[in-house]
Amino acid sequence: MDVFLFSFICCKLMFFLSESSFASDTITSSQSLSDGRTLVSKEGSFELGFFSPGSSKNRYVGIWYENMPVKTVVWVANRINPINDSSGLLVVNETGNLVLTSQNKSVVWSANLSKEVQTPVVLQLLDSGNLVLRGERDGGSETYLWQSFDYPSDTLLPGMKLGWDFKTGLERRITSWKSSDDPSPGDFI
Template identity: 50%
Template sequence: MKIITPGDFIKDGGETLESENGTFEMGFFSPENSNNRYVGIWYKFSNTTVVWVANREVPVSDNNGVLSLDNNGILTLFNETNGVVWYTNPNTSRTPHEPVLQLFDSGNLVVKEKNEDDSKNFFWESFDFPCDNLLPGMKIGINLITGFEYYISSWKSSDDPSQGQYSLRMDPHGHPQVVLKKGSETVYRAGSWDGHYLSARKPDDSPIPLYSYNFVINENEIYFKSELKNSSFISSWAELRFQWN
């Protein structure tokens, strides 16, 4: 299945949504040593490498979960009693005409108009809500207008994807920089942006040739992100999971 339209469902039990070129797959999974069920995205070549979890704080307790998209462009996860476990909040007041759910080959799960590919017009996207993986194209930063924060956080444990005690965030004060926090305590600062890299990078560190980096500061937002130079190397990100608990 490549897209979901209103009236379509993804049911627990093997049904999945694939990205166009088959890089990523979305469906139901259980972490190791757990019977809880979650909706997640993983690399199709390695279904044990989960890069994003929808209902990370509210698992489904059995194998009867159903994920559906309605005519308003809202994606909802239901349990076996038709109770709402998790749902999306569209980031716009616009009313969709032909909403679809699509998983991009970047790993971004998107609710959008059927023939719309401009990310500025998406109704909702998983890249706005990172979990423990910073995929190329995701932001670490803050929207200065709304106060919304983009950050990644560790799983609580290998069998519990709810938010752990470590997080990677943007500190906007002074010279903005990416920081690692343990709870509310800052345990590492990546340094300010020097035009090419974050200044705390060791002088003998070699830049990773697979990625380009951007640090954006304007009146609307502050963020840091990387982009993959060659999509054929996307599998390398499977090794860069944020694993602190």
């Protein structure tokens, strides 16, 4: 094999491996998270990415414990609207909203921010398992534009709250999965 060709192949392989193993806990509005890529919290406790539960072929965005032998999902974004292929893309759009799109760029799920955000926004997976949307300059603050802890799935993590928030009118409750293959809301609340 030609030395140049061998070097070229090795260089491309190293680039591919470094790209696929890159771990970050944040994405900005200029970035996105595609199926096959993940965010990992700073201390490596939690991971966010696309997954298929059980024997299902549907794709969901979720958070799970990073270093567990069996993937234990603790939060699911698009519980009601799965994606049926690997075309999903999680992005912070131009208005600062967190949006999950499918193949034809249709919105499958969004964080539903009530107002347009004027400052640069960052999506960050915290070591608590909380996925937060915050202003880029609010790194040390707990002032969030949106947080997954306000929309629990079927798992109560330390730091989460349950019940009514009388200031915002938000009701926080955990709801069972329909089955081990289907994370849509089940019968138990």
